[in-house]
Amino acid sequence: MENQKPIPLKNQDNSPYWEGADRHELILQKCDSCKAYSHPPGPSCAKCGSTELSWERQGNDIHGKVYSYIISYRPFLPGFQDDLPLIIAIVELEKVKEVKLIGNILSCSPEDIAIGMPVKMIWKKMNEERSIPQWISE
Amino acid sequence: MSNIKDRYAIVGVGESERSKNSGTTPLHLALDAARAALNDAGLQAKDIDGFMSYSENDSCTSHQLATYLGVRPKYVKDIMGGGSSTEMLIADAVGLIETGQVNTVLIYRSMNGRSGVRMGGGGWDVNLLQSVIEGGSFIIPYGAASPSQWFGLFATRHMHETGLTQEHLGHVCLSFYEHAQRNPKAFFYGKPLTMEEYKNTPYLSYPFNKHDFCLESDEANAIIVTSAERAKGCKSRQVYIMGLSARQCVSHAHYWNDLSEVAADYVAPEVYKMAGVKPEDIQVASIYDCYSWVVLRQLEAYGFAPRGEVGHFVAEGNLRMGGKLPSNTAGGMLSEGYTHGMNNVLEIVRQVRHEYKGTDRQVENCEIGICTGWAGPDMAGAMILRN
Numbered sequence: 458m459e460n461q462k463p464i465p466l467k468n469q470d471n472s473p474y475w476e477g478a479d480r481h482e483l484i485l486q487k488c489d490s491c492k493a494y495s496h497p498p499g500p501s502c503a504k505c506g507s508t509e510l511s512w513e514r515q516g517n518d519i520h521g522k523v524y525s526y527i528i529s530y531r532p533f534l535p536g537f538q539d540d541l542p543l544i545i546a547i548v549e550l551e552k553v554k555e556v557k558l559i560g561n562i563l564s565c566s567p568e569d570i571a572i573g574m575p576v577k578m579i580w581k582k583m584n585e586e587r588s589i590p591q592w593i594s595e
Numbered sequence: 596m597s598n599i600k601d602r603y604a605i606v607g608v609g610e611s612e613r614s615k616n617s618g619t620t621p622l623h624l625a626l627d628a629a630r631a632a633l634n635d636a637g638l639q640a641k642d643i644d645g646f647m648s649y650s651e652n653d654s655c656t657s658h659q660l661a662t663y664l665g666v667r668p669k670y671v672k673d674i675m676g677g678g679s680s681t682e683m684l685i686a687d688a689v690g691l692i693e694t695g696q697v698n699t700v701l702i703y704r705s706m707n708g709r710s711g712v713r714m715g716g717g718g719w720d721v722n723l724l725q726s727v728i729e730g731g732s733f734i735i736p737y738g739a740a741s742p743s744q745w746f747g748l749f750a751t752r753h754m755h756e757t758g759l760t761q762e763h764l765g766h767v768c769l770s771f772y773e774h775a776q777r778n779p780k781a782f783f784y785g786k787p788l789t790m791e792e793y794k795n796t797p798y799l800s801y802p803f804n805k806h807d808f809c810l811e812s813d814e815a816n817a818i819i820v821t822s823a824e825r826a827k828g829c830k831s832r833q834v835y836i837m838g839l840s841a842r843q844c845v846s847h848a849h850y851w852n853d854l855s856e857v858a859a860d861y862v863a864p865e866v867y868k869m870a871g872v873k874p875e876d877i878q879v880a881s882i883y884d885c886y887s888w889v890v891l892r893q894l895e896a897y898g899f900a901p902r903g904e905v906g907h908f909v910a911e912g913n914l915r916m917g918g919k920l921p922s923n924t925a926g927g928m929l930s931e932g933y934t935h936g937m938n939n940v941l942e943i944v945r946q947v948r949h950e951y952k953g954t955d956r957q958v959e960n961c962e963i964g965i966c967t968g969w970a971g972p973d974m975a976g977a978m979i980l981r982n
């Protein structure tokens with residue numbers, strides 16, 4: 458079935474992240490001045506305002522822990538009507554704890570989801586070119 | 596900054612009819628609310644030389660409102676905004692009066708929030724959402740498009756860290772629904788809620804069920820602010836502004852990395868310092884209640900109960916009449932109606948005036964009240980009032 462879900466829009470601030478995702482790789486923006494990671498990526502560092510930014514490759518073996526979550530029983534956007542209940546979570550990365558990514562925990566029932574649950578990143582294909590990072594329980 | 600404590604007053608409050616389908620325009624609603632506030636203050640439209648409003652492009656302009664009240668004001672301003680914009684515009688009004696730009700300002704929020712543009716989301720263009728929301732491309736593709744979901748992520752974490760339970764959320768709802776039973780104009784007048792009913796209601800978006808969500812309504816509210824000196828000539832019993840924190844922010848809107856802080860944590864010390872009071876000096880509150888949990892988090896931020904004890908505080912009935920801090924006594928946005936926070940501000944003014952004296956709606960011995968605004972975890976404002 459053709460994907461109906463929203464596909465991330467690339468722009469000048471975020472394209473390295475989404476191009477990395479298309480290659481099934483996680484790439485994070487980092488400030489060269491204060492060394493803070495910037496997520497979501499932006500035109501300058503949200504911590505110190507510096508424009509000295511670089512992109513740091515994290516590879517494709519990404520693990521994390523559920524930091525928080527909600528369980529949606531109603532689709533607020535097109536394409537999610539067959540995915541209910543939908544778990545939307547914030548995941549704290551194991552290697553870069555200060556970065557927390559929003560994603561869905563796939564193939565997980567509402568009874569099983571919990572804060573602290575270990576999860577592993579997978580890439581979900583949206584179409585021929587595009588993929589987004591998602592999570593499954595470890 | 597000069598000390599403005601007790602030097603400015605709210606002299607008029609008013610509202611239009613509240614409904615789910617007004618059948619009219621936000622301009623008509625705003626005119627009704629403005630005329631009601633003018634009447635409350637004993638002022639005429641020509642006495643107002645500043646008009647201000649906030650909206651999400653779902654209202655009429657201040658200029659239109661002034662035009663159809665038949666006056667030509669010195670100053671008009673319309674901002675994009677929501678929760679906490681009332682406090683912000685009151686602060687702006689005080690600043691303009693303080694610098695001699697204007698004398699008296701009318702602030703309003705008008706919306707067909709049920710029959711027109713609905714806040715709860717739905718029907719939006721997904722690419723537009725991604726572009727207008729901060730970090731939108733990191734949220735929207737994951738199905739998160741409603742404030743209930745964004746704030747819910749804060750709620751789940753905060754509940755986990757502090758031991759809050761679903762029953763504690765329920766106590767917020769029950770307390771406000773109980774207040775609505777004394778307010779014939781509340782949507783949920785005649786519809787009280789029991790804990791059993793609350794707990795048996797299925798989740799819409801865990802940890803929230805439909806009772807944890809605010810209402811949607813078609814209505815307009817208006818507030819008139821002037822100097823304490825000019826207030827003496829008004830018909831209403833003046834309510835003085837003791838302290839005001841227009842707005843404080845934390846970084847990022849919508850994509851929040853740090854769930855441990857909210858802007859209200861920064862507003863609280865400012866507003867108490869300016870007013871020269873402590874939480875225990877306050878007898879009545881209007882706490883922004885777009886969702887039940889938002890109330891619990893603000894009770895913590897504003898120091899009404901220590902972190903970890905907020906659940907106990909609400910379970911003891913402290914938000915109800917006779918409790919330590921009767922709050923949202925018209926029913927709040929959970930059960931009265933929704934004008935993006937302003938209806939809660941109207942109620943606190945009326946409580947501090949003792950307008951309900953002689954009825955069971957009046958909070959006993961309330962001399963000082965607080966109202967808090969929450970635009971989100973990222974932006975907040977608050978105001979402390981006395982009679």
Ligand SMILES: [Zn+2]
Pocket residue numbers: 488489490491492493502503504505506507
């Ligand atoms: Zn930096």
